[in-house]
Each structure stands twice: as C-alpha cells, then as structure tokens.
Amino acid sequence: MNTYKSAGVDKEEGYKTVEKIKTAVAETHNKNVLNNLGSFGAFYEIGGYKNPVLVSGTDGVGTKLKVALDSKKYDSIGIDCFAMCANDIVCHGAKPLFFLDYLACGKLDSEIAAEVVMGMVKACKDNECALIGGETAEMPGMYNPGDYDVAGFCVGIVEKEQIIDGSKIRKGDKIIALPSSGFHSNGFSLVRKIFPDFNEEFEGKPIHETLLIPTKLYYQDIKKLMSNIEIHGIAHITGGGLIENVPRIIPNGLCAKIEESKIKVPSIMLELEKRGNIDRMEMHGTFNMGVGMVVIVAAENSQKALESVDGAYEIGEIVQDSEKIILM
Structure with a gap:
C-alpha cells in the first residue's frame, strides 16, 4: 500500500x-x-x-x-x-x-x-x-x-x-560606515570557488568558522542613532556592495564620495582577493568589504553618530556630481 x-x-x-x-x-x-x-x-x-x-x-x-x-x-x-x-x-x-x-x-x-x-x-x-x-x-x-x-x-x-528614504540627503552630509561581521550572506558562489575546502585552516581555525559568522543585525544600532540624531539615509550593503547599494538612496545631482583607503577590509576578504587574483573594484561590486551598513547624517551630527555606535567610522561625504557614487 x-x-x-x-x-x-x-x-x-x-x-x-x-x-x-x-x-x-x-x-x-x-x-x-x-x-x-x-x-x-x-x-x-x-x-x-x-x-x-x-x-x-x-x-x-x-x-x-x-x-x-x-x-x-x-x-x-x-x-x-x-x-x-x-x-x-x-x-x-x-x-x-x-x-x-x-x-x-x-x-x-x-x-x-x-x-x-x-x-x-x-x-x-x-x-x-x-x-x-x-x-x-x-x-x-x-x-x-x-x-x-x-x-x-x-x-x-x-x-x-x-520614514527614512534618502530624500533629506544634502551636499556636505557625512557618510558613516557600520562594520560588517564578514561576508554576511552575499557573494558565496565566488567565495566557495576560491575556498573550496571549508576545513582548511585560516587564522588558526577551520575556515568555515569564519565564513559562517552570521550576518550582523543592525536594528539596535539604528534605533540608538535615531534616538540621538536625524538620519538622512541608510543603505544595507548586500549583493553589489557599496557600488550598487549606496546609489539607491542618493538623490539626483548628488554623489556619495567615498575614500576607499578609509574602508577597513576584513582579513578574510583580503585573502580571497589575493588568492583569487580579483580586482579591487570587482571586490567592491560583489562584497560588503567590511561595511555592512552606510548611514548618512548632517555634518554637525557626524561626531555624535560615531560616538553612538561601537566601531562606526567616517568614510566620505556627499558632494554635487552627476555620478551617484565615487570610490577614490
């Protein structure tokens, strides 16, 4: 039966x-x-x-x-x-x-x-x-x-x-990076190609322990920021990295000018870049590169924002330009 x-x-x-x-x-x-x-x-x-x-x-x-x-x-x-x-x-x-x-x-x-x-x-x-x-x-x-x-x-x-939708973003606003906890949940088809052995050792432990660090939750950080200052824009840096996600909140005529040298790239991403012989801009267009979320605030609120969230740091500012983002 x-x-x-x-x-x-x-x-x-x-x-x-x-x-x-x-x-x-x-x-x-x-x-x-x-x-x-x-x-x-x-x-x-x-x-x-x-x-x-x-x-x-x-x-x-x-x-x-x-x-x-x-x-x-x-x-x-x-x-x-x-x-x-x-x-x-x-x-x-x-x-x-x-x-x-x-x-x-x-x-x-x-x-x-x-x-x-x-x-x-x-x-x-x-x-x-x-x-x-x-x-x-x-x-x-x-x-x-x-x-x-x-x-x-x-x-x-x-x-x-x-509602925060980027419409309040103005020239001179500062761009604040909230650190990621790693790759989060994006780009793993490339990650798995470069790191096929999940048990290989990386920094003293099996690499899967680093790869499986969970995606950081940002609600508590954003809640704290919202209670202290006005936020003009927030971008979740997922697939497409900074290059694709930041422009989604930038009004026409303005541009997020980001200093690439200020970004704190995790060691696992540097290892992937080196081992896979991957161009840095390809990395920025695929992974968060250590920036899990971008918060844009008025210049006068930048310091308060940095003091409100552990690990937050400034990576750029809003300028006038026809491009929505420039990594320099």
Whole structure:
C-alpha cells in the first residue's frame, strides 16, 4: 500500500520539528500576537501609531547554505535569514514587528530544522520581533536528501513622517560606515570557488568558522542613532556592495564620495582577493568589504553618530556630481 511516507514525505518528522521549536518561538511573542503557532494565518495587532506605514522585506541565505550543510553547522543560518530581511526594512527607520520563515528540503531532519529555526528565534529576540509563523516543505524529487533552502519574510512599521528614504540627503552630509561581521550572506558562489575546502585552516581555525559568522543585525544600532540624531539615509550593503547599494538612496545631482583607503577590509576578504587574483573594484561590486551598513547624517551630527555606535567610522561625504557614487 502506498503512503505519503513511501513517496518520501515523513509527516511525523514535521510534527517533531514543531515540538522542538514551539516553546522557544512562543518566547518571541508579545501582546500584539493574537494566535499561536499552527494556525492557518498569523495575527498581529497594530496599535499606538498615528499614521503607520508597513515596511516589508523578503530574502534568503543563498549558497552560504552550502558551507553550512557541508560543515554540518546550522545554528547561524537562521540568524542570516532573519538579518537579510530585517536589515533591509531597518534602512527606512522601521521597527521589525514580525517574521515568517520558509524551509524546504529533500528529506526533513527535525534536529537540523529546529537548529535553523532556533537561530531565527535568537535573532528575533535581539530585534524585539515576533516569529509568528512559517512553512516547512519536504520535497523529494525537487531537492536531494541533505539539501535545504531557507528564506524569510519580515514586516516592520514606521510613522509616515519618520520614514527614512534618502530624500533629506544634502551636499556636505557625512557618510558613516557600520562594520560588517564578514561576508554576511552575499557573494558565496565566488567565495566557495576560491575556498573550496571549508576545513582548511585560516587564522588558526577551520575556515568555515569564519565564513559562517552570521550576518550582523543592525536594528539596535539604528534605533540608538535615531534616538540621538536625524538620519538622512541608510543603505544595507548586500549583493553589489557599496557600488550598487549606496546609489539607491542618493538623490539626483548628488554623489556619495567615498575614500576607499578609509574602508577597513576584513582579513578574510583580503585573502580571497589575493588568492583569487580579483580586482579591487570587482571586490567592491560583489562584497560588503567590511561595511555592512552606510548611514548618512548632517555634518554637525557626524561626531555624535560615531560616538553612538561601537566601531562606526567616517568614510566620505556627499558632494554635487552627476555620478551617484565615487570610490577614490
């Protein structure tokens, strides 16, 4: 007799996954979450805003997953998934409200799935965000056993008059770099080509430990900045690096003039550049190069911004030019 399990889908393993995560997931909930894990839809009540605007973002982890799966280290991937979504909405001054995840695989292992979700739980707690739902899809024939894909969806909120969209950027504004924690979750197809052995030693430890450092979460830093000064623009430096992401917030007629020599490039990126014989501009067009987020503020607020966030440093200023960005 044929069963769903004989076709490759083990429902019991899915139930085990829910049991392993439900208590931890509930710890991310607040009074605005109106239902528990397992409902068809997730309910989140909004209150306390005068003119609220919802800001949403969705993303995945990309081929960084390959490093995690081959290294059998799954705890950081959930953090990466959340961060890639939440860091985008934080760019507009929004507070993350809730997050949903999607996990697809060839054959579900509840231990691995739970470990991935526990990373999301940790990230949600750090960002005062509720993990209110998700989907685990076991798809034999689409994925091989041992293969996983992870994606997420985050919704935040901001008062309409407080939206940060770059429209306030002016000539003379200063460009502040918030350091990254490494490659974050971008460019890993090239990373894996140059570093095919994830167990090789780098700076005294297996290189996969460096490659799998989770994407930095910026909500708390931006929240602190917003409480102290007015922010004119924020850019999340993901795929495309500074070259593609900074121009997205620069008004026409203005240009982000960045001094490349001021950028503090992590040693792992310098090693990749050297070993792969990669041109520096190609590096800047692919990786964050140590700058996870760019914040643009008025010149008179620059020092206060630097004092507000650990590790923040100035890399340039806004000038008049037909180009949106210049790395010099």
